[in-house]
Amino acid sequence: MCGITGWVSFDRDLATERPMLDAMTETMSCRGPDAEGVWIERHAALGHRRLAVIDIEGGKQPMTVTTPDGNLAMTYSGEAYNFTELRDELRRRGHQFRTDSDTEVVLHGYLEWGAAVAEHLNGMYAFAVWDGRVEKLVMIRDRMGVKPFYYYPTADGVLFGSEPKAILANPLAERVVDLTGLRELIAFTKAPGNAVWSGMREVVPGTVVTVDRNGVREHTYWRLETTRHTDDTDTTVGHVRELLDDIVRRQLIADVPRCVLLSGGLDSSAITGLASGQLAAQGEKVRSFAVDFTGQTENFVPDDLRPTPDGPYVHDVAAHASTEHTDIVLDHTTLSDPDIRRKVIAARDLPAGLGDMDASLYLLFKAIRERSTVALSGESADEIFGGYKWFHEPHVQQADMFPWIAAFAAARAPGQQPGEMFTTDLMAGLDLGDYLNDGYRTAVAEVEPLDGDTEHERRMRVISYLHLTRFVRVLLDRKDRMSMAVGLEVRVPFCDHRLVEYVYNTPWSMKTFDGREKSLLRAATRNVLPQSVAERVKSPYPSTQEPQYAADLQLQAKELLTDRDHAVFGLVDRTWLTEMVQRDPGTLDVGIRNGLERTLDLGVWLDMYRPEVRMS
Incomplete structure (x- = not known):
């Protein structure tokens, strides 16, 4: 896993711009x-920062190939999990390899198939190829993002990078956030292509972006398509x-060294059980890590989101799978540390406002990185198999809105509404209602219907599509930024496009055939799970319940108020x-606490990035 960046300029000689390229590259360290x-x-300059995972000595980048018609150079981030098969195929086609790295396989794949190499890859990747034969830049991103x-x-x-910070290091990129960007910050959804920073774009997952003297062009090589599912349940x-x-x-x-992230939920426990079995056959034990908070299990109070603490289930799985397990236990002082908040904002380039859930993930990954370089995660199973509570609530199923937003709105009490913390002028300018409605209608229009579907099946296909193309991308971005901020590669098995395509087209009645959420996943992996986890009700990523954490937030907000x-x-x-x-910190509900966290995040972001915020 790596950080990539670069600059293409058809009107200047970039050979004189080495210091600027170095500065852009350094942001990815x-x-x-x-x-x-x-x-x-x-006319092209590529930068690369490497986290060595495969072929430690041979995978150095940027990687180049010389042809009679010109040079090709590539800067690559990610993993191609089928690189050994592709290398064998390319060898049969006459290609010769100097290394054992997947990077070289992808570069030779481009030589063989051009941008269509993306259709041959199984993995997670973001890479750019400068094709000197025709003077064009080709940027490709993995299917799920x-x-x-x-x-x-x-x-x-064009300027490009794994993260906005690499682009913003170049003075050609203005540090401007307009109303569209502010809407993305406040509304919990992710419009494809939107990067929050004005003028900046995101390479949409499953897309090739080509830049040459004629401009910028996009081509979609993969999208979720509707097909008829003909397999029976078994x-x-x-x-x-x-x-x-x-x-x-x-x-x-x-x-x-490799490990697994373990929360004690069905998703991460399934990955842990499968990994444990495969490594046991090689005479190895899987290492597992979980995050917990001081006193959380002993003092846990159930709520609508989290009915049970993670700890007991984590330990059941660790014992069942015979893992080498470590709990990373955090206290309120560490979670609320302003220095950790700054590190989180720097990692994300934006004030995401998830507070302790971002801080704890960063601290978990930081602790894991001291022992492992690669971790497998259960991320995205809920979106694929229908695991969230709101998938199964009739009022959300019928809502003419993004399901998670409908669910959050229904759960909020007076005083918890998201707009209350912002100024009236900002909320009037944002017009979030129309923004969300427009984004929702655009997303729904992308869904291909299937002849013969009942109205309920059609609606559940739409809900699944919204999660896989809007909601999951928020979580994947969070996972990537927090892990790569400490040089940890986190792999996401559930995002394999073969699994996503197959389960997406499985009827909802089959996804819930046992009357519960994630029926298919539970049935497919039951033999590697302890009974307690196989029957556990969904519980989201944990959040501290320590009242002193809220008090810490209030103290920091009081300090912010002194700067008029x-x-x-x-x-x-x-x-x-x-x-x-x-207010009494012990009485602060989740909505108010989140408002404090968002305020502090915004304050740190404005101090660190000094954006020009355009309200009109």
Whole structure:
């Protein structure tokens, strides 16, 4: 896993711009702590920071190939899990290889198939190829958007990078956030292509972006398509298991220490059980890690989102799968540490406002990185198999809105509405209702109907599509930024496109054949799970219940209020914040606490990035 960046300019000689390319590349150092490389020709400059995972010595980048018609250079981030098969095929086609890296396989794949190499890859990847034979840049991103990729068109070319910070290091990129960007920050959805920063774009998952002297063009090489599912339930369960066995086998391949992330839920426990069985056959034990909070299990209070604490289930799985397990236990002081908040904002380039859930994930990954370089995660199973509670609530199923937003709105009490913390001028300018409605209608129009579907099946297909193309991308981006901020590669087996395509087209009645959520996954992996986890009700990523954490937030917000001229008060209502810091921290509900976290995140972001915020 790595960090990539680059600059294409058709009107200048980039050979004189080495210092700027170095500065752009250096911003990616956290993503690639093992090595740095740059490559420059007259009109193209590529930078790379490497996290060595496969072929430690041979996979250095940018990687080049010389042909009679010109040079090709590639900067690549990710993993191609089928690279051994592709290398064999390319050898049969006459290609010769100097290394054992998947990077070289992808570059030779481009030589053979051009941009269509993407259709041959199984994995998570974001890479750019400068094709000197025809002077064009080709940028390609994986199907599900596991790896981030951004670009910024300029007057004579383009800037690009794994993260916005690489692009923003170049003065050609303006640090501007307009109303569209602010809407993305506040509304919990992800419009394809939107990068929040004005003028910047995201390479849409499953897309090839080509830049040459004629401009920028996009081509979609993969999207979720509707097909008829003909397998019966037993066959479907069996095929899901076959796919998962193959996916986990591929994703355990690495030349560095590996581990699994374990929450005690069905998703991560299934990956842990499968990985444990495969490694046991090789005489190895799987290492597992979980995050927990001081006193959380002993003092846990059930709520609508989290009915049970994770700890007991984590330990059941660790014992059942015979893992080498470690709990990473965090206290409120560490979670609320302003320095950790700054690290999280720097990692995400944006004030995401998830507070302790971002901080704990960052701290979990940081602790894991001291022991492992690669981790397998259960991320995305809920979106694929229908695991969230709101998938099964009739009022959400029938809502003419993104399901998670409908669910959150229904769960909020007065005083928890998301707009209350912001100024009235900001909320009026944002017009979030129309923004969300427009985005929702656009997304629904993308769904291909299937003849013969009942109205309920059609609706559940739409809900599944919305989660797989809008909701999951928010979570995948969070996972990538928090892990790569500490140089940890997190793989996501459930995002294998073969599994996604198959389960997406499985009827909803089959996905819930036992009357519960995630029926297919539970049935396919039951033999590797302890009974307690197989029967556990869904519980989201944990959040601390320690009242002192809320008190810490209030103290920091009080300090922010002493700066009457702080830019944050152009967005956040000072009166609201003044009232919230005076309340008893033990009585703060989740909505108010989240508002405090968002306010502090915004304040740190404005201080660190100094964006120009355009409200009109």
